[in-house]
Amino acid sequence: MDSLYPVVFFDAIMVKSRESGQTENKAVYLALGVNMEGRKELLGMWIAESEGAKFWFNVITEIKNRGVNDILIACIDGLKGFPEAINAVFPKAEIQLCIVPMIRNSLKYVPHKDSKAAITLKRCRAFRMLPG
The missing domain is CATH 1.10.1200 (Non-ribosomal Peptide Synthetase Peptidyl Carrier Protein; Chain A)
Structure with a gap:
């Protein structure tokens, strides 16, 4: 993992999951970084019950703890609290709505x-x- 990513795309998709014979919706969180060479790198994938800014904060904190020191542009959807979660961990990151x-x-x-x-x-x- 690089210490700097010019662009990171954060998104969650809802998928159906079958556990113990029951089908339920789960959120799959994805962080896709574009490195300095312009190549895409999957920074991580996480599964949770639903999408929320609190979980995103944990994801972003984990990315920071794994060695990413800075993100220049974070591309996100309009989820309430998401920009604040990013800026709490990467205060200089610019927020770009997808x-x-x-x-x-x-x-x-x-x-x-x-x-x-x-x-x-x-x-x-x-x-x-x-x-x-």
């Missing part, structure tokens, strides 16, 4: 009659972002 949650949240304000067109535009934008 565009996907921003687009998703902006669709809430589109009138119902225009929602189909807005969703189509969203898909076109996502398609343009695909590599190759």
Whole structure:
């Protein structure tokens, strides 16, 4: 693990987990760093019952304890308390909101009659972002 990462993406995805015959949702926390050479490195993966800023604080603290001294830009979703959790551990890190949650949240304000067109535009934008 490097001591400096120019960019680190933090995100959690919900997955279904089967334990003792029961299926339940779990949050898989991911930290993906981009090193000084521009290569992506998975800094860690953690599983919890749900996504929350308190758990993210523990994740970020663990990353710091494992040798990361600084993050220049932290890309996150709009989870309440997340920026404060990052700045508590990496006070100089700039916070950048990921565009996907921003687009998703902006669709809430589109009138119902225009929602189909807005969703189509969203898909076109996502398609343009695909590599190759």
